[in-house]
Amino acid sequence: EVQLVESGGGLVQPGGSLRLSCAASGFTFSTYAMGWVRQAPGKGLEWVSVISASGGSTFYADSVKGRFTVSRDNAKNTQYLQMNGLRVDDTAVYYCAKDHGEPNYFDPWGQGTLVTVSS
Amino acid sequence: EIVLTQSPATLSLSPGERATLSCRASQSISSHLGWYQQKPGQAPRLLIYHASNRATGIPARFSGSGSGTDFTLTISSLEPEDFVIYYCQQRSNWPLTFGQGTRLEIK
Numbered sequence: 463e464v465q466l467v468e469s470g471g472g473l474v475q476p477g478g479s480l481r482l483s484c485a486a487s488g489f490t491f492s493t494y495a496m497g498w499v500r501q502a503p504g505k506g507l508e509w510v511s512v513i514s515a516s517g518g519s520t521f522y523a524d525s526v527k528g529r530f531t532v533s534r535d536n537a538k539n540t541q542y543l544q545m546n547g548l549r550v551d552d553t554a555v556y557y558c559a560k561d562h563g564e565p566n567y568f569d570p571w572g573q574g575t576l577v578t579v580s581s
Numbered sequence: 582e583i584v585l586t587q588s589p590a591t592l593s594l595s596p597g598e599r600a601t602l603s604c605r606a607s608q609s610i611s612s613h614l615g616w617y618q619q620k621p622g623q624a625p626r627l628l629i630y631h632a633s634n635r636a637t638g639i640p641a642r643f644s645g646s647g648s649g650t651d652f653t654l655t656i657s658s659l660e661p662e663d664f665v666i667y668y669c670q671q672r673s674n675w676p677l678t679f680g681q682g683t684r685l686e687i688k
Contacts, residue, residue: 507668509677523676566672567615569627
């Protein structure tokens with residue numbers, strides 16, 4: 463069974479940094495691209511990033527480009543999201559998601575980790 | 582950026598009825614569209630990929646259709662657990678984008 467477990471969320475002040483982790487199991491991690499999608503409280507879904515299976519290619523939403531960096535360690539079956547220069551409007555539940563196999567559809571998703579940016 | 586517009590925002594139906602949810606893209610995306618279901622307090626779940634392909638384990642009452650700019654998610658006979666929120670997502674162009682969601686509520 464595929465499992466994705468996010469960690470690293472919490473309360474941070476505007477301008478601060480956090481690093482999210484997503485520990486994967488139940489599939490061959492190194493052969494799938496991975497994504498991050500976020501959801502602000504009471505709002506819809508917003509795509510954040512995708513990283514290729516090898517980690518050699520990364521893609522970002524304009525809203526986070528230059529502030530967030532996605533990476534992965536295939537030896538540890540873990541994806542990361544380094545978030546710098548956090549803003550109040552980055553407050554959201556951040557979901558880690560596995561690429562479906564058909565590229566850039568997400569299936570399944572982790573349970574999410576809440577990031578709150580507030581002074 | 583490709584904008585996806587879902588309609589209606591809220592759909593009120595009764596169990597056993599047929600539901601038709603719409604997703605319109607601001608430009609042609611061929612068949613590069615997926616549908617997700619999100620239950621309260623849970624992560625989204627992929628229902629349909631590439632416009633009309635059911636994901637693993639998804640009941641046959643869920644079906645998708647469309648291509649180009651107009652897409653439909655149909656639920657043939659609503660079960661009580663289907664009254665939640667549905668999102669479409671395009672993968673045709675970067676950035677990937679989601680629609681704003683349709684809430685299916687019990688009439």
